Amino acid sequence: MYTQALDMQGTEGAGPDEAALEQHFLARVDAEEKIEPKDWMPARYRNTLIRQISQHAHSEIVGMLPEANWITRAPTLKRKAILIAKVQDEGGHGAYLYSAAETLGVSRDQLIDQLLSGKAKYSSIFNYPTPTWADVGAIGWLVDGAAIMNQIPLCRCSYGPYARAMVRICREESFHQRQGYDLMMQLAGGTPQQKRMAQEALDRWWWPALMMFGPSDANSTHSGESQRWKIKRFSNDELRQKFVDFTVPQAKFLDLAVPDPLLRWDVDRQHYEFGPIDWNEFDQVLKGDGPCNAERLAARRDAHAAGAWVRDAASAHAEKRRLRRADLAA
């Protein structure tokens, strides 16, 4: 029902009515009311949400790949079952988010097309490789941990369908983070080789995880309006700081070293100071030159192509059944 009759709304013709509508819209946002699909909204709000929600959905879908890589090689049946459940959740999160994006008047096929054509962006973190089993733990602990930090405020975002999808997602993400930390605890408390694996995984994922919060506030292009519209509640740097403050003690508990020589507790600020982030690397990966960009997209395209006959068969079967029912009714 959400995707009907939306194409006509929110087109930017700034007549006198438009200004009044925007006033009313902003007043509702200020009053913490939720904006729903059929409500009037500025075209820029709609487009910002389509971009953000679809990028988020693509990230969930591509995010299945680095870990799915380890399902067949999980060391125990328990770990394998956990990992399958987690990867299945990521697929589910992608589906919730695509549905939320569709309420804004974009079709699922358009969204998939944008991902497969390489036009759409997704989180740069998923373009890093997972060479050892410990990476599965580090992803759950750090990548899902950073994702939770980003996502919890989104549960209160002004757009109803996005907020509701995020509530469901956050409930499930917590399992992801805890299973990852549990895996890291086991490795860090294991043989010296296992502990070294855990340390190397932390070394690989620490900085990319910090980059997940996006450019520093000074260079963040979309932040101002998103905060005004209550899509975004905290700045990138605020969330990044919070993540570091939460995560450093967790690394200490594992007796692993955070790979940042400048990291230190600042007594006055009551926060951790941390070293500069390599934004060149971030830009490279985002532009498509990360270690696994080509591989990830190729995997998605192959999966889509390989599943085509299943989708076709399901459509044909549904059509056959529909015709049979129509025959019976005639």
Place this chain on the structure above:
Amino acid sequence: MSTLDVSRQWPLYEVFVRARGGLDHKHVGSLHAADARMAIDHARDLYTRRLEGVSIWVVASKDITASDPSETESLFEPARDKIYRHPTFYEIPDEVKTL
């Protein structure tokens, strides 16, 4: 990448889940499926992975008729001043019991 054949996009279904026996089915989200039967299967996988429900309804989204947000006021405002429809409108002396 070629553009997908839009006519083949599976229709959208709205999903309603009954969390426990005795409760109403509640809207939980939507999904695409080739037909209603597949929509049930997908809804099972998508919305009840953690014992969230004991029963699922799916309805083709195109079959739902919704009230128009621009008519919210005319539809719902008239109930606002009819406070006598609530039991709390009536003051009953304390001596009168079980009323």
